[in-house]
Amino acid sequence: MDTILDALMLSNPNVRYVVFGSVLLGCAAAVVGAFTVLRKRSLVGDAVAHSVLPGVCGAFLVTQTKHPLALLIGAFISGWLSLVVIDFITRKTRVKEDSAIGIVLSVFFGAGILMLTAIQQTGSAAQSGLDKFLFGKAASMLLDDVMIFGGVAALLIAIVALFFKEFFLLSFDRDFARVIGLRVPLLDLLLSTMTVLAVVVGIQAVGVVLMAALLITPAAAARYWTERLGIMVVLAGLFGMMAGVTGAYISTAAPSMPTGPWIVVVTSVVFLLSVLFAPRRGVVAQAVRYKRNRTQITDENILKALYQMGESASEFTTVHSTEEIHGHRRMQLLTLQQGLARLRRQGYVEHHHRGWCLTSEGIERGKRVARLHRLWEVYLSRHLHLAPDHVHDSAESIEHILTPELEEQLASELNYPEVDPHNSPIPYRKKAKQKPETGTRNA
Amino acid sequence: MIIHVENPALEIHNLTVSYHRKPVLWDIDLTVPQGTLAGIIGPNGAGKSTLIKSVMGLLPADSGYAQMFGEPLDRVRRRVSYVPQRESVDWDFPASALDVALMGRYARLGLFRRPRAADREMAMDCLKKVGMDGFAARQISQLSGGQQQRVFLARALAQDADLYLMDEPFAGIDAATEAAVIQLLTEMKQAGKTVIVVHHDLQSAADYFDWIVLLNMRLVASGPTDQIFTQELLERAYGGRLNVLSQVGELLQKQQFPARERKG
Numbered sequence: 001m002d003t004i005l006d007a008l009m010l011s012n013p014n015v016r017y018v019v020f021g022s023v024l025l026g027c028a029a030a031v032v033g034a035f036t037v038l039r040k041r042s043l044v045g046d047a048v049a050h051s052v053l054p055g056v057c058g059a060f061l062v063t064q065t066k067h068p069l070a071l072l073i074g075a076f077i078s079g080w081l082s083l084v085v086i087d088f089i090t091r092k093t094r095v096k097e098d099s100a101i102g103i104v105l106s107v108f109f110g111a112g113i114l115m116l117t118a119i120q121q122t123g124s125a126a127q128s129g130l131d132k133f134l135f136g137k138a139a140s141m142l143l144d145d146v147m148i149f150g151g152v153a154a155l156l157i158a159i160v161a162l163f164f165k166e167f168f169l170l171s172f173d174r175d176f177a178r179v180i181g182l183r184v185p186l187l188d189l190l191l192s193t194m195t196v197l198a199v200v201v202g203i204q205a206v207g208v209v210l211m212a213a214l215l216i217t218p219a220a221a222a223r224y225w226t227e228r229l230g231i232m233v234v235l236a237g238l239f240g241m242m243a244g245v246t247g248a249y250i251s252t253a254a255p256s257m258p259t260g261p262w263i264v265v266v267t268s269v270v271f272l273l274s275v276l277f278a279p280r281r282g283v284v285a286q287a288v289r290y291k292r293n294r295t296q297i298t299d300e301n302i303l304k305a306l307y308q309m310g311e312s313a314s315e316f317t318t319v320h321s322t323e324e325i326h327g328h329r330r331m332q333l334l335t336l337q338q339g340l341a342r343l344r345r346q347g348y349v350e351h352h353h354r355g356w357c358l359t360s361e362g363i364e365r366g367k368r369v370a371r372l373h374r375l376w377e378v379y380l381s382r383h384l385h386l387a388p389d390h391v392h393d394s395a396e397s398i399e400h401i402l403t404p405e406l407e408e409q410l411a412s413e414l415n416y417p418e419v420d421p422h423n424s425p426i427p428y429r430k431k432a433k434q435k436p437e438t439g440t441r442n443a
Numbered sequence: 444m445i446i447h448v449e450n451p452a453l454e455i456h457n458l459t460v461s462y463h464r465k466p467v468l469w470d471i472d473l474t475v476p477q478g479t480l481a482g483i484i485g486p487n488g489a490g491k492s493t494l495i496k497s498v499m500g501l502l503p504a505d506s507g508y509a510q511m512f513g514e515p516l517d518r519v520r521r522r523v524s525y526v527p528q529r530e531s532v533d534w535d536f537p538a539s540a541l542d543v544a545l546m547g548r549y550a551r552l553g554l555f556r557r558p559r560a561a562d563r564e565m566a567m568d569c570l571k572k573v574g575m576d577g578f579a580a581r582q583i584s585q586l587s588g589g590q591q592q593r594v595f596l597a598r599a600l601a602q603d604a605d606l607y608l609m610d611e612p613f614a615g616i617d618a619a620t621e622a623a624v625i626q627l628l629t630e631m632k633q634a635g636k637t638v639i640v641v642h643h644d645l646q647s648a649a650d651y652f653d654w655i656v657l658l659n660m661r662l663v664a665s666g667p668t669d670q671i672f673t674q675e676l677l678e679r680a681y682g683g684r685l686n687v688l689s690q691v692g693e694l695l696q697k698q699q700f701p702a703r704e705r706k707g
Contacts, residue, residue, distance in 0.1 A: 169549060176598075227582035
């Protein structure tokens with residue numbers, strides 16, 4: 001318990017480094033990752049993350065130390081090499097990019113594991129802890145590590161701020177960027193290098209296997225909340241920082257646990273919440289919209305049924321029993337009952353002794369649905385030349401979505417027809433029934 | 444019939460372009476005069492888009508070159524604007540219509556500089572010219588196809604160029620947008636700009652353009668509309684591929700043979 005409190009209070013200077021470092025590199029990886037996601041290079045990012053392992057091991061074999069600068073250089077070289085090889089395979093052979101990514105990822109990662117095993121078997125004292133790079137261990141960061149990795153992370157964030165406009169254009173429209181004379185190959189190189197660097201600084205905290213959680217997931221989550229690139233990048237950075245902080249705390253509080261999986265948990269929860277609850281794009285928002293549409297369709301179908309029953313009796317305020325309505329319009333009985341209750345609350349129908357009747361507002365709305373239905377049928381038969389028995393189904397759904405503006409346009413384009421293709425009269429509002437154009441034409 | 448002019452806006456000299464070693468354009472040689480509204484016309488697969496992409500340096504040429512105002516593209520980039528096909532980008536991108544129009548100012552801003560108030564004003568003006576000022580803050584995926592096309596046009600206008608190359612600006616847009624766009628292009632021509640448009644609809648071509656380039660893997664004709672729009676030339680452009688030419692192209696691809704021998 002004391003350790004958690006210590007960590008939270010940042011009283012221990014070592015913990016302070018770890019938290020500070022994790023925040024910076026979480027932020028940098030997510031910010032760079034935003035452009036990786038938008039350029040649809042997520043898989044490449046994951047391949048690079050796995051491919052830095054042989055570089056880390058190679059650097060250790062050459063220098064026999066775990067100095068952060070040596071590891072950084074080693075990781076950078078093999079990360080870069082993986083990009084070059086992917087590019088070479090895609091360009092010079094018939095193998096497609098996704099296969100090339102798969103091949104490079106597994107070959108590099110396999111080589112890395114092989115080297116790691118070999119190092120462990122030599123029993124070299126200094127090697128203890130190299131395997132932390134597999135799943136990450138934020139708490140093992142020392143001041144040196146934080147200075148170097150944090151410095152690189154800060155540099156990456158600064159570069160994104162500096163080249164924001166260019167990266168924006170490059171991610172959206174490459175051809176246009178080339179045509180206005182931007183050095184696209186150089187910018188590509190810069191972004192790829194930044195991806196490699198983001199991976200290299202991130203692996204200390206997350207490890208190579210789960211690096212994608214810090215590179216891809218925060219950006220993918222951020223995309224749900226905004227339609228502006230600047231905000232998306234900042235949000236991704238914040239999500240990355242959250243993941244960094246959580247990882248650092250858990251790593252100091254429970255040193256035996258690898259950090260990477262915890263960071264994955266945090267970013268995945270953020271992602272899941274985004275998918276579910278983001279406004280407009282989120283699953284819940286979509287479900288609400290869907291439900292609202294269903295309700296509207298049910299309500300309008302009931303009103304239309306009541307209106308049509310009134311039409312055949314030439315009396316719109318007759319009381320009809322639920323069974324009668326159900327006989328006229330097939331739907332789930334429960335749906336019908338709920339719909340009637342809702343319409344009553346909203347003032348479109350009244351409940352009388354053993355039955356329902358339309359209010360004057362209900363008559364108007366039912367009339368409008370019947371009108372739209374029939375107008376659409378006329379439109380289909382006149383302009384799409386559909387047979388009268390083919391127009392009903394389309395009208396059943398279109399009647400619910402036409403706006404008043406479109407209704408007006410439709411009616412005037414058809415010159416206010418009197419009847420639909422089945423010879424049912426089209427009920428206009430009192431005002432609209434006088435054909436306004438006729439007057440102008442005569443004048 | 445190929446009519447050349449002095450002092451052209453665009454000169455294409457002996458241009459051959461291949462996709463995966465299969466030549467899709469053979470020895471194109473033409474000039475387009477300044478201050479015209481020109482259409483590049485031809486059937487599907489004629490290489491119309493390939494031609495302007497190659498002119499803009501987006502596709503390498505096997506042979507030949509293009510010049511604008513008598514200079515290579517690199518020296519006159521500021522005076523040349525390119526409107527890619529609408530489908531060439533992913534519109535589900537976190538950007539607003541104004542963001543896209545502002546991209547037309549990037550070349551003038553140079554590296555590191557942020558768009559200034561004056562650039563925003565200019566971009567808004569361009570959105571207004573295409574009737575999209577009411578949608579400036581709208582996310583681009585929520586625009587209709589015609590509106591997206593207009594945003595692309597606004598971006599081109601914001602470049603304030605002298606020569607505009609547009610790839611199918613009328614594809615998939617409604618009649619009202621098409622009329623508004625052609626009105627705008629005509630005004631640009633009257634202001635002394637040169638506008639070259641890849642166009643697929645033969646019906647409207649004669650009305651829209653005063654210069655026509657007929658293309659079908661090779662140049663069929665290039666000249667003023669009234670001389671080019673003849674039954675005979677149109678039949679030559681649309682009357683099917685040249686059989687031997689197509690077969691030679693496929694043979695080059697199959698044998699991985701270069702379309703031109705290396706120089707030197």
